[in-house]
Each structure stands twice: as C-alpha cells, then as structure tokens.
Amino acid sequence: MGVMAGTLAPEREVQQHSEADTFAEVDRPWITVVWNDPINLMSYVTHVFMTVFGYPKAKAEKLMLDVHEKGRAVVSSGTRERMELDVTTLHGFGLWATTEQQQ
C-alpha cells in the first residue's frame, strides 16, 4: 500500500535512519481502529461500517463482532491523511476510533 514518506515523519528524521529502517517505516500503512464501548448499539455500529466504508453487511457484522468481543477491530488502512479522515467521520457517528501506524 503506497504511503508518502512526508506524511509519516519529518524528512530530516527519516534521513537519519539506515535505508532499511526507512523502508520499514514507510511501508507500514496506517490503520483506523474502532474500540469497544458499552453504549453504541450493535445494529448501529454495523450500519455505520456499511454506510461509511460501503462494506457488505456480512463484513460489517464481522467487524462489529470483533469490536464487541475482542475489544477492537481494524476497519480500514491506508495513508495517514486518509485514516485521519476516516477517524473524523467515525467520530461524527459517535464511534470511538483512533489511528496508528500498523505494527
């Protein structure tokens, strides 16, 4: 998945790493994580995943159950900017979402 170096860290910092480190840093995509909370309804969370990401119902339900049972689920991945947009949208729907770089 393509990730622009400039979106991840100041260029100066990246240059201090070895080439291998730099590639590892750049190649890891960003992810949007939704965390479990006791208020959002299962039906609503499924609906949000279908509406925001256009996921089919089966995939949206699977992600919702992961959130509910495992405490979190990765719902999208891509550039940092794209993930910040997804997090903003999910906050608008009242979901507890954060972004991080994939480990």
Added chain:
Amino acid sequence: MKISKDAEGVRVRMGSIEADTLSSLVADLANALQPGCLDAADPVYQRLFPDGYRDNPEAAAAFRVLTEDSLLTERRERAMRCLAELSEAATGAKKLDVHLGPDAAQRWIQVLNDMRLAVGTRLGVTEDHDGYGFDPKDPEAMSWSIYAYLTGVQDSVVRAL
C-alpha cells in the same frame, strides 16, 4: 412511537406528548453543544470528542485542533434540524407523523446516538449495566428510562433503514 418503512424512507408516528418530550431532549443536546457549554474535562465532552490518537498526545492535540470545532458545529446543527422537523410535524393533533428520507433518517440516528452517548456517559453505562431492567427506586430511574427509550427508538430507525 411507531416506526415503519414508507415510500420515502422511514415514518415516525408519535403522540404529541411524546413529541414534546423528545423535542426537549433534542433541545437539551443542542444547548449542551453550544461552544463552551461543556467543559473539555467533562466525560460527556470527552466521549463525544475522543482523541484521534491513543498513545500520541502531540498528534492527538493537533488532530483535535483540526477537527473539534467543525464536529461540534455539525452535531449542534443536525440536532437543530431534527428539532425543526419535530416542530414542523406538530399540528396540534394528538398524533403526528415525521417522514424521513434516507438522509434525514441517517441524521436522526446520529442525533439519537449523540443523546445516548451523553445520557449513557452521565449514567455510567457499562456492558453489565446497560439500563435494561433498571430499578425504579434508583435515584436516576428517570434518566435510565430516557436512555432505554432512546435506545429503542434508535434501534428501530436503524432497522427500518
């Protein structure tokens, strides 16, 4: 309240007393969403406007600067629109119908969710104590019943979509 599918989307039929009660709840939310009304340290505020980064306070603060004001405005404006729709549907008759197209129904479930997040956070809802079968002697029994009511309405509208 009766929620059903219709040709345009969703029809919500309710009595005038119920409509008044729902309107006052939506108005409470809209008031709470006036700039500066909720303290940033208030758990309700933190639940409605959570951090965008979990373990990176600097990035979380930068994200907040970019998104917080517009999200507050978006939430307040959609509550005001629902309030206006309830007011337009009120004709003085004992029952009133609110017809919601797909976009309006979407907005309604978001406003219902904002109300549930606010009331539920205030009450301290947990997985094990989610308001079903609340104790009528509980000093917060009325708020628990409001929470359960909002839950039922939201779930019904989501299922009707």
